[in-house]
Amino acid sequence: MRLHIVNPNTTASMTQGIAAAARMVAPPDAVMTVTQPDFGPPSIEGFVDGAYAVPGMLARIIEAETAGADAHVIACFDDTGLDAARAISNAPVVGIAEAAFHLASMLGTRFTVVTTLARSIPIIEDNLLRYGLDRRCARVRASELPVLLLESDPAGAQEKLGHEIERALKEDGADCIVLGCAGMAALAEKFWLRFQVPVIDGVAAGVGLATTLARLGMKTSKAGGYAAPLPKPYVGAFAPFSPIP
Amino acid sequence: MRLHIVNPNTTASMTQGIAAAARMVAPPDAVMTVTQPDFGPPSIEGFVDGAYAVPGMLARIIEAETAGADAHVIACFDDTGLDAARAISNAPVVGIAEAAFHLASMLGTRFTVVTTLARSIPIIEDNLLRYGLDRRCARVRASELPVLLLESDPAGAQEKLGHEIERALKEDGADCIVLGCAGMAALAEKFWLRFQVPVIDGVAAGVGLATTLARLGMKTSKAGGYAAPLPKPYVGAFAPFSPIP
Amino acid sequence: MRLHIVNPNTTASMTQGIAAAARMVAPPDAVMTVTQPDFGPPSIEGFVDGAYAVPGMLARIIEAETAGADAHVIACFDDTGLDAARAISNAPVVGIAEAAFHLASMLGTRFTVVTTLARSIPIIEDNLLRYGLDRRCARVRASELPVLLLESDPAGAQEKLGHEIERALKEDGADCIVLGCAGMAALAEKFWLRFQVPVIDGVAAGVGLATTLARLGMKTSKAGGYAAPLPKPYVGAFAPFSPIP
Amino acid sequence: MRLHIVNPNTTASMTQGIAAAARMVAPPDAVMTVTQPDFGPPSIEGFVDGAYAVPGMLARIIEAETAGADAHVIACFDDTGLDAARAISNAPVVGIAEAAFHLASMLGTRFTVVTTLARSIPIIEDNLLRYGLDRRCARVRASELPVLLLESDPAGAQEKLGHEIERALKEDGADCIVLGCAGMAALAEKFWLRFQVPVIDGVAAGVGLATTLARLGMKTSKAGGYAAPLPKPYVGAFAPFSPIP
Amino acid sequence: MRLHIVNPNTTASMTQGIAAAARMVAPPDAVMTVTQPDFGPPSIEGFVDGAYAVPGMLARIIEAETAGADAHVIACFDDTGLDAARAISNAPVVGIAEAAFHLASMLGTRFTVVTTLARSIPIIEDNLLRYGLDRRCARVRASELPVLLLESDPAGAQEKLGHEIERALKEDGADCIVLGCAGMAALAEKFWLRFQVPVIDGVAAGVGLATTLARLGMKTSKAGGYAAPLPKPYVGAFAPFSPIP
Amino acid sequence: MRLHIVNPNTTASMTQGIAAAARMVAPPDAVMTVTQPDFGPPSIEGFVDGAYAVPGMLARIIEAETAGADAHVIACFDDTGLDAARAISNAPVVGIAEAAFHLASMLGTRFTVVTTLARSIPIIEDNLLRYGLDRRCARVRASELPVLLLESDPAGAQEKLGHEIERALKEDGADCIVLGCAGMAALAEKFWLRFQVPVIDGVAAGVGLATTLARLGMKTSKAGGYAAPLPKPYVGAFAPFSPIP
Structure with a gap:
């Protein structure tokens, strides 16, 4: 089972702390990847930091899913970008x-x-x-x-x-x-x-639930609000993301 | 990790079906016990069956917890007796x-x-x-x-x-x-x-969440409505239960 | 009008207190029976006592209804077993x-x-x-x-x-x-x-409302969640209850 | 026990129908008065009729309470003026x-x-x-x-x-x-x-509940939103109501 | 744009205060009329004052609408009679x-x-x-x-x-x-x-919203609960109101 | 009064349509600016488009506010980024x-x-x-x-x-x-x-409410969840925004 945990802020020491916490509770058969965005706020305190953190975080989710992640955990207590993350991935996504x-x-x-x-x-x-x-x-x-x-x-x-x-x-x-x-x-x-x-x-709770969902073979529903984004030409700054197959 | 799954009705074939479903999703390191009450209704359809099922089910939960269960699953979709089960045990209890x-x-x-x-x-x-x-x-x-x-x-x-x-x-x-x-x-x-x-x-969901709670070392809170029952002399039919240490 | 008031615990002095309170507010034409279960907890403090109190209480409700009760009052402030009591009887049931x-x-x-x-x-x-x-x-x-x-x-x-x-x-x-x-x-x-x-x-409120419902000739609906329990062979401890005609 | 039932519209035949329905369910010891306002709409269909019905209805409630009513019933299914009626009276008021x-x-x-x-x-x-x-x-x-x-x-x-x-x-x-x-x-x-x-x-339900409240000796609370109206000089059309002692 | 602001109580100095507050925020092209009822309570403190204030207030709303008001503001913080006012008028009505x-x-x-x-x-x-x-x-x-x-x-x-x-x-x-x-x-x-x-x-908020609704050409919906009152012969005190065309 | 209306997608013809709709309802004394982001999705259909639209939209809001906007309107029916927009500006922000x-x-x-x-x-x-x-x-x-x-x-x-x-x-x-x-x-x-x-x-409703808030001199509260973002060094792609004075 491959778990992807993303810290949506850009502070490496926090990512390491999250990784340490996750490792303490992950089951032995879990392969964990812990990532952080390339760009965005160093911590998420309020609505503005949250909004700027999402694009960089979604990039990490797309990468991890392409690499085979069975579930994602968003490791910020605001559950930053959770709905968008679910819509962009097929694997289940859990907010901490x-x-x-x-x-x-x-x-x-x-x-x-x-x-x-x-x-x-x-x-x-x-x-x-x-x-x-x-x-x-x-x-x-x-x-x-x-x-x-x-x-x-x-x-x-x-x-x-x-x-x-x-x-x-x-x-x-x-x-x-x-x-x-x-x-x-x-x-x-x-x-x-x-x-x-x-x-x-x-973090422990999120890793636990993501593990559960992955072990049960669950996927995010694509039949409602989490349907895959419609392909369309985005302008500028964000490279058009390629849909996850 | 020791999981206890209790089917609150007295129909053995249903208990076996539940056990089979549970086994398909349990993690390799889980030791599972699947039980059913000695007395009560053969199926739970409505409030009356539910009420009569609880005492027999609580007996199984007490036994399993005494034997070291790390978490319990109540395998009836009415979540029959869930609150009482939590109050009588220290381990977490999950309704399916x-x-x-x-x-x-x-x-x-x-x-x-x-x-x-x-x-x-x-x-x-x-x-x-x-x-x-x-x-x-x-x-x-x-x-x-x-x-x-x-x-x-x-x-x-x-x-x-x-x-x-x-x-x-x-x-x-x-x-x-x-x-x-x-x-x-x-x-x-x-x-x-x-x-x-x-x-x-x-059943799959319940086993998954009980596994998660057990792996995280979680216990039912004893500080509120799930506080251990106060010791008192019960009359008749039900042998006074011994408190779980 | 025949009112049945059941104290769901087994403490006779409490049953007497409830009877005294009920008598003070009952209308002159009410014939009251005040009962308590043969078995169960001496007081109801929390979910566990509540769960163990129900079977003994339901027995009293079945007896009283067979004897012609026009309405039942459950005299515990947790409204213990209220839904099951409604499903097992045709007369209205009121929790205090x-x-x-x-x-x-x-x-x-x-x-x-x-x-x-x-x-x-x-x-x-x-x-x-x-x-x-x-x-x-x-x-x-x-x-x-x-x-x-x-x-x-x-x-x-x-x-x-x-x-x-x-x-x-x-x-x-x-x-x-x-x-x-x-x-x-x-x-x-x-x-x-x-x-x-x-x-x-x-207790006063419950006796008042039960009186009202009985005087209006009201019955519990049998068309939804309070439908009479389906006949089925219960195992052990609880004698299979005979359906109320 | 003296019950006052007020039909808030001015149609006498409806008042008679209400009186007939009330009589069928009132307890033998109840003395019932059924009234209707002197002025206002002949039926209450919508917010406007409701608003115009209230002053005439409150007058009847004040009269009936002065005459010793132990409880009032407002016999319109919109519960027209219920809150104002409670504030103006000491006896309990029930909407049908x-x-x-x-x-x-x-x-x-x-x-x-x-x-x-x-x-x-x-x-x-x-x-x-x-x-x-x-x-x-x-x-x-x-x-x-x-x-x-x-x-x-x-x-x-x-x-x-x-x-x-x-x-x-x-x-x-x-x-x-x-x-x-x-x-x-x-x-x-x-x-x-x-x-x-x-x-x-x-109507049956309202008479039943008003009877219950009256028999229990209940009064409307004067400690919150139903406090007696502050004495103040009303202008014109409505004679200043005298406070109920 | 013609705005009508009605103070539902009969105290002229309060009406003047409301008018002053309204004038400070009204747009330059707004023609404002500020009125108060001919009869009713001098202040609205609680449910009873509120109920007695409505008929006199509705009269003002009918007059102002007949005179061409594009929107009404009810200047009492209880939003006294708001639903009835909407049902009796075609123009939008806003409570402060x-x-x-x-x-x-x-x-x-x-x-x-x-x-x-x-x-x-x-x-x-x-x-x-x-x-x-x-x-x-x-x-x-x-x-x-x-x-x-x-x-x-x-x-x-x-x-x-x-x-x-x-x-x-x-x-x-x-x-x-x-x-x-x-x-x-x-x-x-x-x-x-x-x-x-x-x-x-x-008052400022109400004038602001009424202005907005009027400028947008909005009308109160007549298709639901705010449908125009059905014509019917009212008895006494209130002259039968003529429907607004 | 200076109103800023931002279409959060990058499709110019939609921006023009919004501008046309806005102009039809804006008061004569309103100076309107209608903008769209430099980068992001050409339409907002679902959570993903919404998330990617926000950074580009916030840039427009910062610019417009620096240029003196008295109120902002977000012209997408998902109210995309509304909370972040409020936190980043002092002027009121209204979602359509x-x-x-x-x-x-x-x-x-x-x-x-x-x-x-x-x-x-x-x-x-x-x-x-x-x-x-x-x-x-x-x-x-x-x-x-x-x-x-x-x-x-x-x-x-x-x-x-x-x-x-x-x-x-x-x-x-x-x-x-x-x-x-x-x-x-x-x-x-x-x-x-x-x-x-x-x-x-x-769009009409949003322009109306933004006008109202601006005319009343209202500002977004900075005392709670819409407090100005704390200054901190953002990494990469997004230039650190300068706080609005």
């Missing part, structure tokens, strides 16, 4: 946020998401609404922790996130925590031990 | 309907469920509502096919179900089909080939 | 929680539920969602008061519940209170006098 | 549509409403949404039968409504029917016998 | 609350409404629900400021409202404020400058 | 679909959207859900008319769309029609005359 929401809804009765910046809350809430999983989500909380500080100040990050988890369990009625950023993977186990509730990291 | 709904929502934009009897529609719709996945479900259709006829008249069953799938794709705007009964597992691939859209069998 | 929610939504604009243990919140919220009455419910609050302490320490119970009602009126924007446990019937009037807002006890 | 919706949701899994004119559909759907009971409603159907024809051509009315009920049971998945007009009371039993599913008339 | 909600949902991701009395909250929440815009509304807050004090104590009003806005931005996650009363128009700009987020006054 | 939905919800009780390809239905339904206006939308219908055929075969297009509108009015209970493509502007008036219900073109 949606994966975490799905798993959380099977482990507890209400989950709280603890993310980085407040500006990401409406993005995450919109996704929850579209997936339907807002019904199982108690609250989306921001720790006001910039993405790149997760790497540069891990202790401070742990402190701030821990504080939000404490409030989630006390104030939100949550019995399950979803960590709202691909860069928080390393913290999931620590928080589980500390708070004694399931703490779900999206 | 919820598993199918979750996977379907990652493969297409709208799915239709094709089930057996019309009396099951409100049960399935209630579950979809509680999970939030009604938002991705175009419709729940009944083929008016009694559960036990799936075994005795497979050709007629295939004909009737195929007809409903055809209508689902044409009338409901669905691009993905969920087969709404544990006994339909053998038909999923045939329908996929015929209709060229993802056709999801709950 | 749903009855309280329906009445509350006609007396105020938003109601808050004050229940016993936090683990019951997801059960109550799920029911509210399925009934649609979550839209009129401001919040479900837990006082962390174990069910059986309602009897053993009534003063402490009143103190704790009063505190939650105070917060509900101040913080939730509620103008109506629903007491979330069959054992709280005796407190409704006290709280009404103290807080000057409608305080609704489920 | 909401009463029918509440009872229907306890007798079946999905109900369909069969009303008169298509222009009433958005009014009924808005009410269902606000009450939350849209979640249990399969569909609102119009028979395109003008209200006043219910009296002048009962056979034709029965034919048209019967046809819609037939379709509701076949196409909507409904197992329960709500008759969507106060003037259809006489038909409920006939349709029940013919279609063998619960057929609910709002 | 709905207008503010629509604009707010295009300027930010979540808005909070700051209104006067708590009794208005359920009215506003019901409207938000019916319009669908509850999904973009973080919260409806009451400052417990009586409508008429907005005029008599503007400094105190500003203080109280400012305090609620502060809390909305901090506690609700709102990034946009809607002022919940026609009498707050003069404060919008001050609060914008102070809090640096969009602060939307309904 | 959302504009049409908002206006439709003020002119009728239920609207149906008639769009081009079925693959666009999930995109439009997702947007309706996020805006909340799904609650007023009866149905989204596809005519299976490719976008570019609107220009090459206008008679055939009119025939197909007219057929869908006919069905919408008959089957969906809609009383208002929204044309679901920027290229259908020229047909709105014809269909209005033919079907006698409001037929709303998004």
